[in-house]
Amino acid sequence: MSIKIDNKIVGYEVVRPDAEAPPAKSDDGGGQRQSAKIIRMTEQVARPEGMEALEGATYKIKTPLDDHAMYVTINDIILNPGTEHEQRRPFEIFINSKNMDHFQWIVALTRLMSAVFRKGGDVTFLAEELQAVFDPKGGYFKPGGKFMPSIIAEIGAVIENHLQKIGLMEKEELSEQQQLHLRQKRAEAEAAHFEATAHAPSGESPESNGDYPASATLCNKCNTKAVIIMDNCETCLSCGYSKCG
Template identity: 60%
Template sequence: MAIKIDNKIVGYSVAKEEEAPAPVEVKTPESNIIHMHEKVARPEMLFGSTYKISTPLSEHALYVTINDIILNHGTEHEVRRPYEVFINSKNMDHFQWIVALTRIISAVFRKGGDVTFLVEELKSVFEPSGGYFKKGGKFVPSLVAEIGEVVEKHLQNIGMLEKQGLDEHQQKLVDEKKAEYLEKAAESGEAMNDEGFPKGATLCKKCNTKASIIMDGCLTCLNCGESKCG
């Protein structure tokens, strides 16, 4: 839009574009977050958990202790990470390989990073004799595999692994199916094992528990709910 100037022009000047302000350099403070690695010094006190392993291979139980270190204590970045493992038992038959195994696992723990791969590596070890069934009817392929299950449980407890299992709805359905079958079994006088499953139950390939029975024409596991019919 044109602007009419009624007054006499007595002077002029050329307007200059405003200079953009110089960028302010923002200095990012150096991160003080401590991550697990082999140079992290061992504190005087560690927090640990001890797990008992009873196997038919020996009259003496094994006690697995896993000690954890707390990193970035008291901050929003606080984490609990495994630092070392010890296995004790009165049975000295496996002393040499157990000491070697614990030292290797501890070394991997102190390296940091993703140490969850240890679980599958240990659980995939099979014993030449064929493994054994532990209390609860679950099949374990070897003593090393059961140690792997302990490591898995511990990593789940400290939040490094998600706990696997049925959700609330699935567990309710399995419990209903189990109660229904056990009621019929009690009426017919069918024998049960110490774990509360039928003695004629077969091994479930999903949870490795002798709890699979034929129900409604389908092979169904009374422990985890696995069914051939989906």
Template identity: 60%
Template sequence: MPIKIEKKIVSYAIKKPEDETAKQPEPAEKAPAEAHGEFRREGNVVHMTETLERPDELIGSTYKVKPPVADHAMYITINDIILNQGTEQEVRRPFEIFINSKNLDHYQWIVALTRVISAVFRKGGDVTFLVEELQAVFDPRGGYWKPGGKFMPSLIAEIGEVIERHLTKIGMIQPTDLDEHQKKLIEQKRAEYEAAHGQKDAFAEDGSSNSNDAGFPAGAQLCTKCNTAAVVMMDGCLTCLSCGDSKCG
């Protein structure tokens, strides 16, 4: 609406959004780090801010990755920052990632990948989406099998699996382990399958049946849920002996 000014204008100032923000009262109680603007919390999600500087010392874990398609192993180090240490609001969040390898063929994309992931970590929030994005990367030359019978579609996907293990370790991702009832059921089904279909090796010293390197029956198919070669036909239904996934529900 137009406003009629009755007095003479002698000065003026531009109103900025920051002025309204400064006028808002601060909450009565805040955690030490949050009070200094280092991060803000929305429910269970922690958003870090640009004022959060890297401490001189960080805690972390190093994971060894040795894909069969590479000549040298890769060592993935993920460092974490502890916010509100020593208080009830103490949380541990990933802060940076480093990948070291003797193979210089991957140097460029490793540096680019680690810088991008570290930037996402420092931004805060829900960083668990990185796991799904990395594990969805497929190598056009084909993937490989890890020791234990799990299929990896690419080296990037295995880096995503390492990040998933680390986020599960620090509590950002809830573990999806089977409960005791499911484990007993899988062991029972596995014993029934091996008893019915297992062939004894006459030249084996212990007389054990044939199986793959992971201990699952030989000829087991690949599970689309856990990427493990452990799917067998049980009672007319394809059942995974690793994660319990079944086509019959």
């Protein structure tokens, strides 16, 4: 059945059988506005009722830039306990240090991160974003040769390590064949290092950089000073990265 429309169309509305009747408009002439409905993208994560203590872990950060260490505590909650969907998630984070120079930004950072944890959803982006922060004054090397571009980046590394422990992030692990190859390369590098030490003049013996040779350079993939030249190819003894494939 066709219907002829003689007037100009200025609007339209789809009427559904199960649609609720629209609220009556106010006749007071004041143009009273309806309150908008708030739609949340994710559910708010709340502290379980009756639970005064949460399980967590504390990590120590000691940098060569400061005399005092920082202690990062991350507390978790368990969602859907006793079911197949049981999951452990971070709920709050605290950072404590004797150095009061960092107090202001530490309080702001921990409150923001705790709010993100309680908001729900995917929180793994925090670790990646924090590790991408660079200090304009320069970073530092941790024991073992791993480079940290800033203190914020090391806090991000701590969060990443914690998320890997509770199963929210997967840790990149080398295969058995790659581990065997690295062990062989490392043994060859140590043998070459001992040979260079034996033939070096007195007082000029090269020192190793943590767990890797002194001649090792920084790896662009894992930020560890563990890249050596083996078989005419740059190879990282930490993550296995090689320019030769």
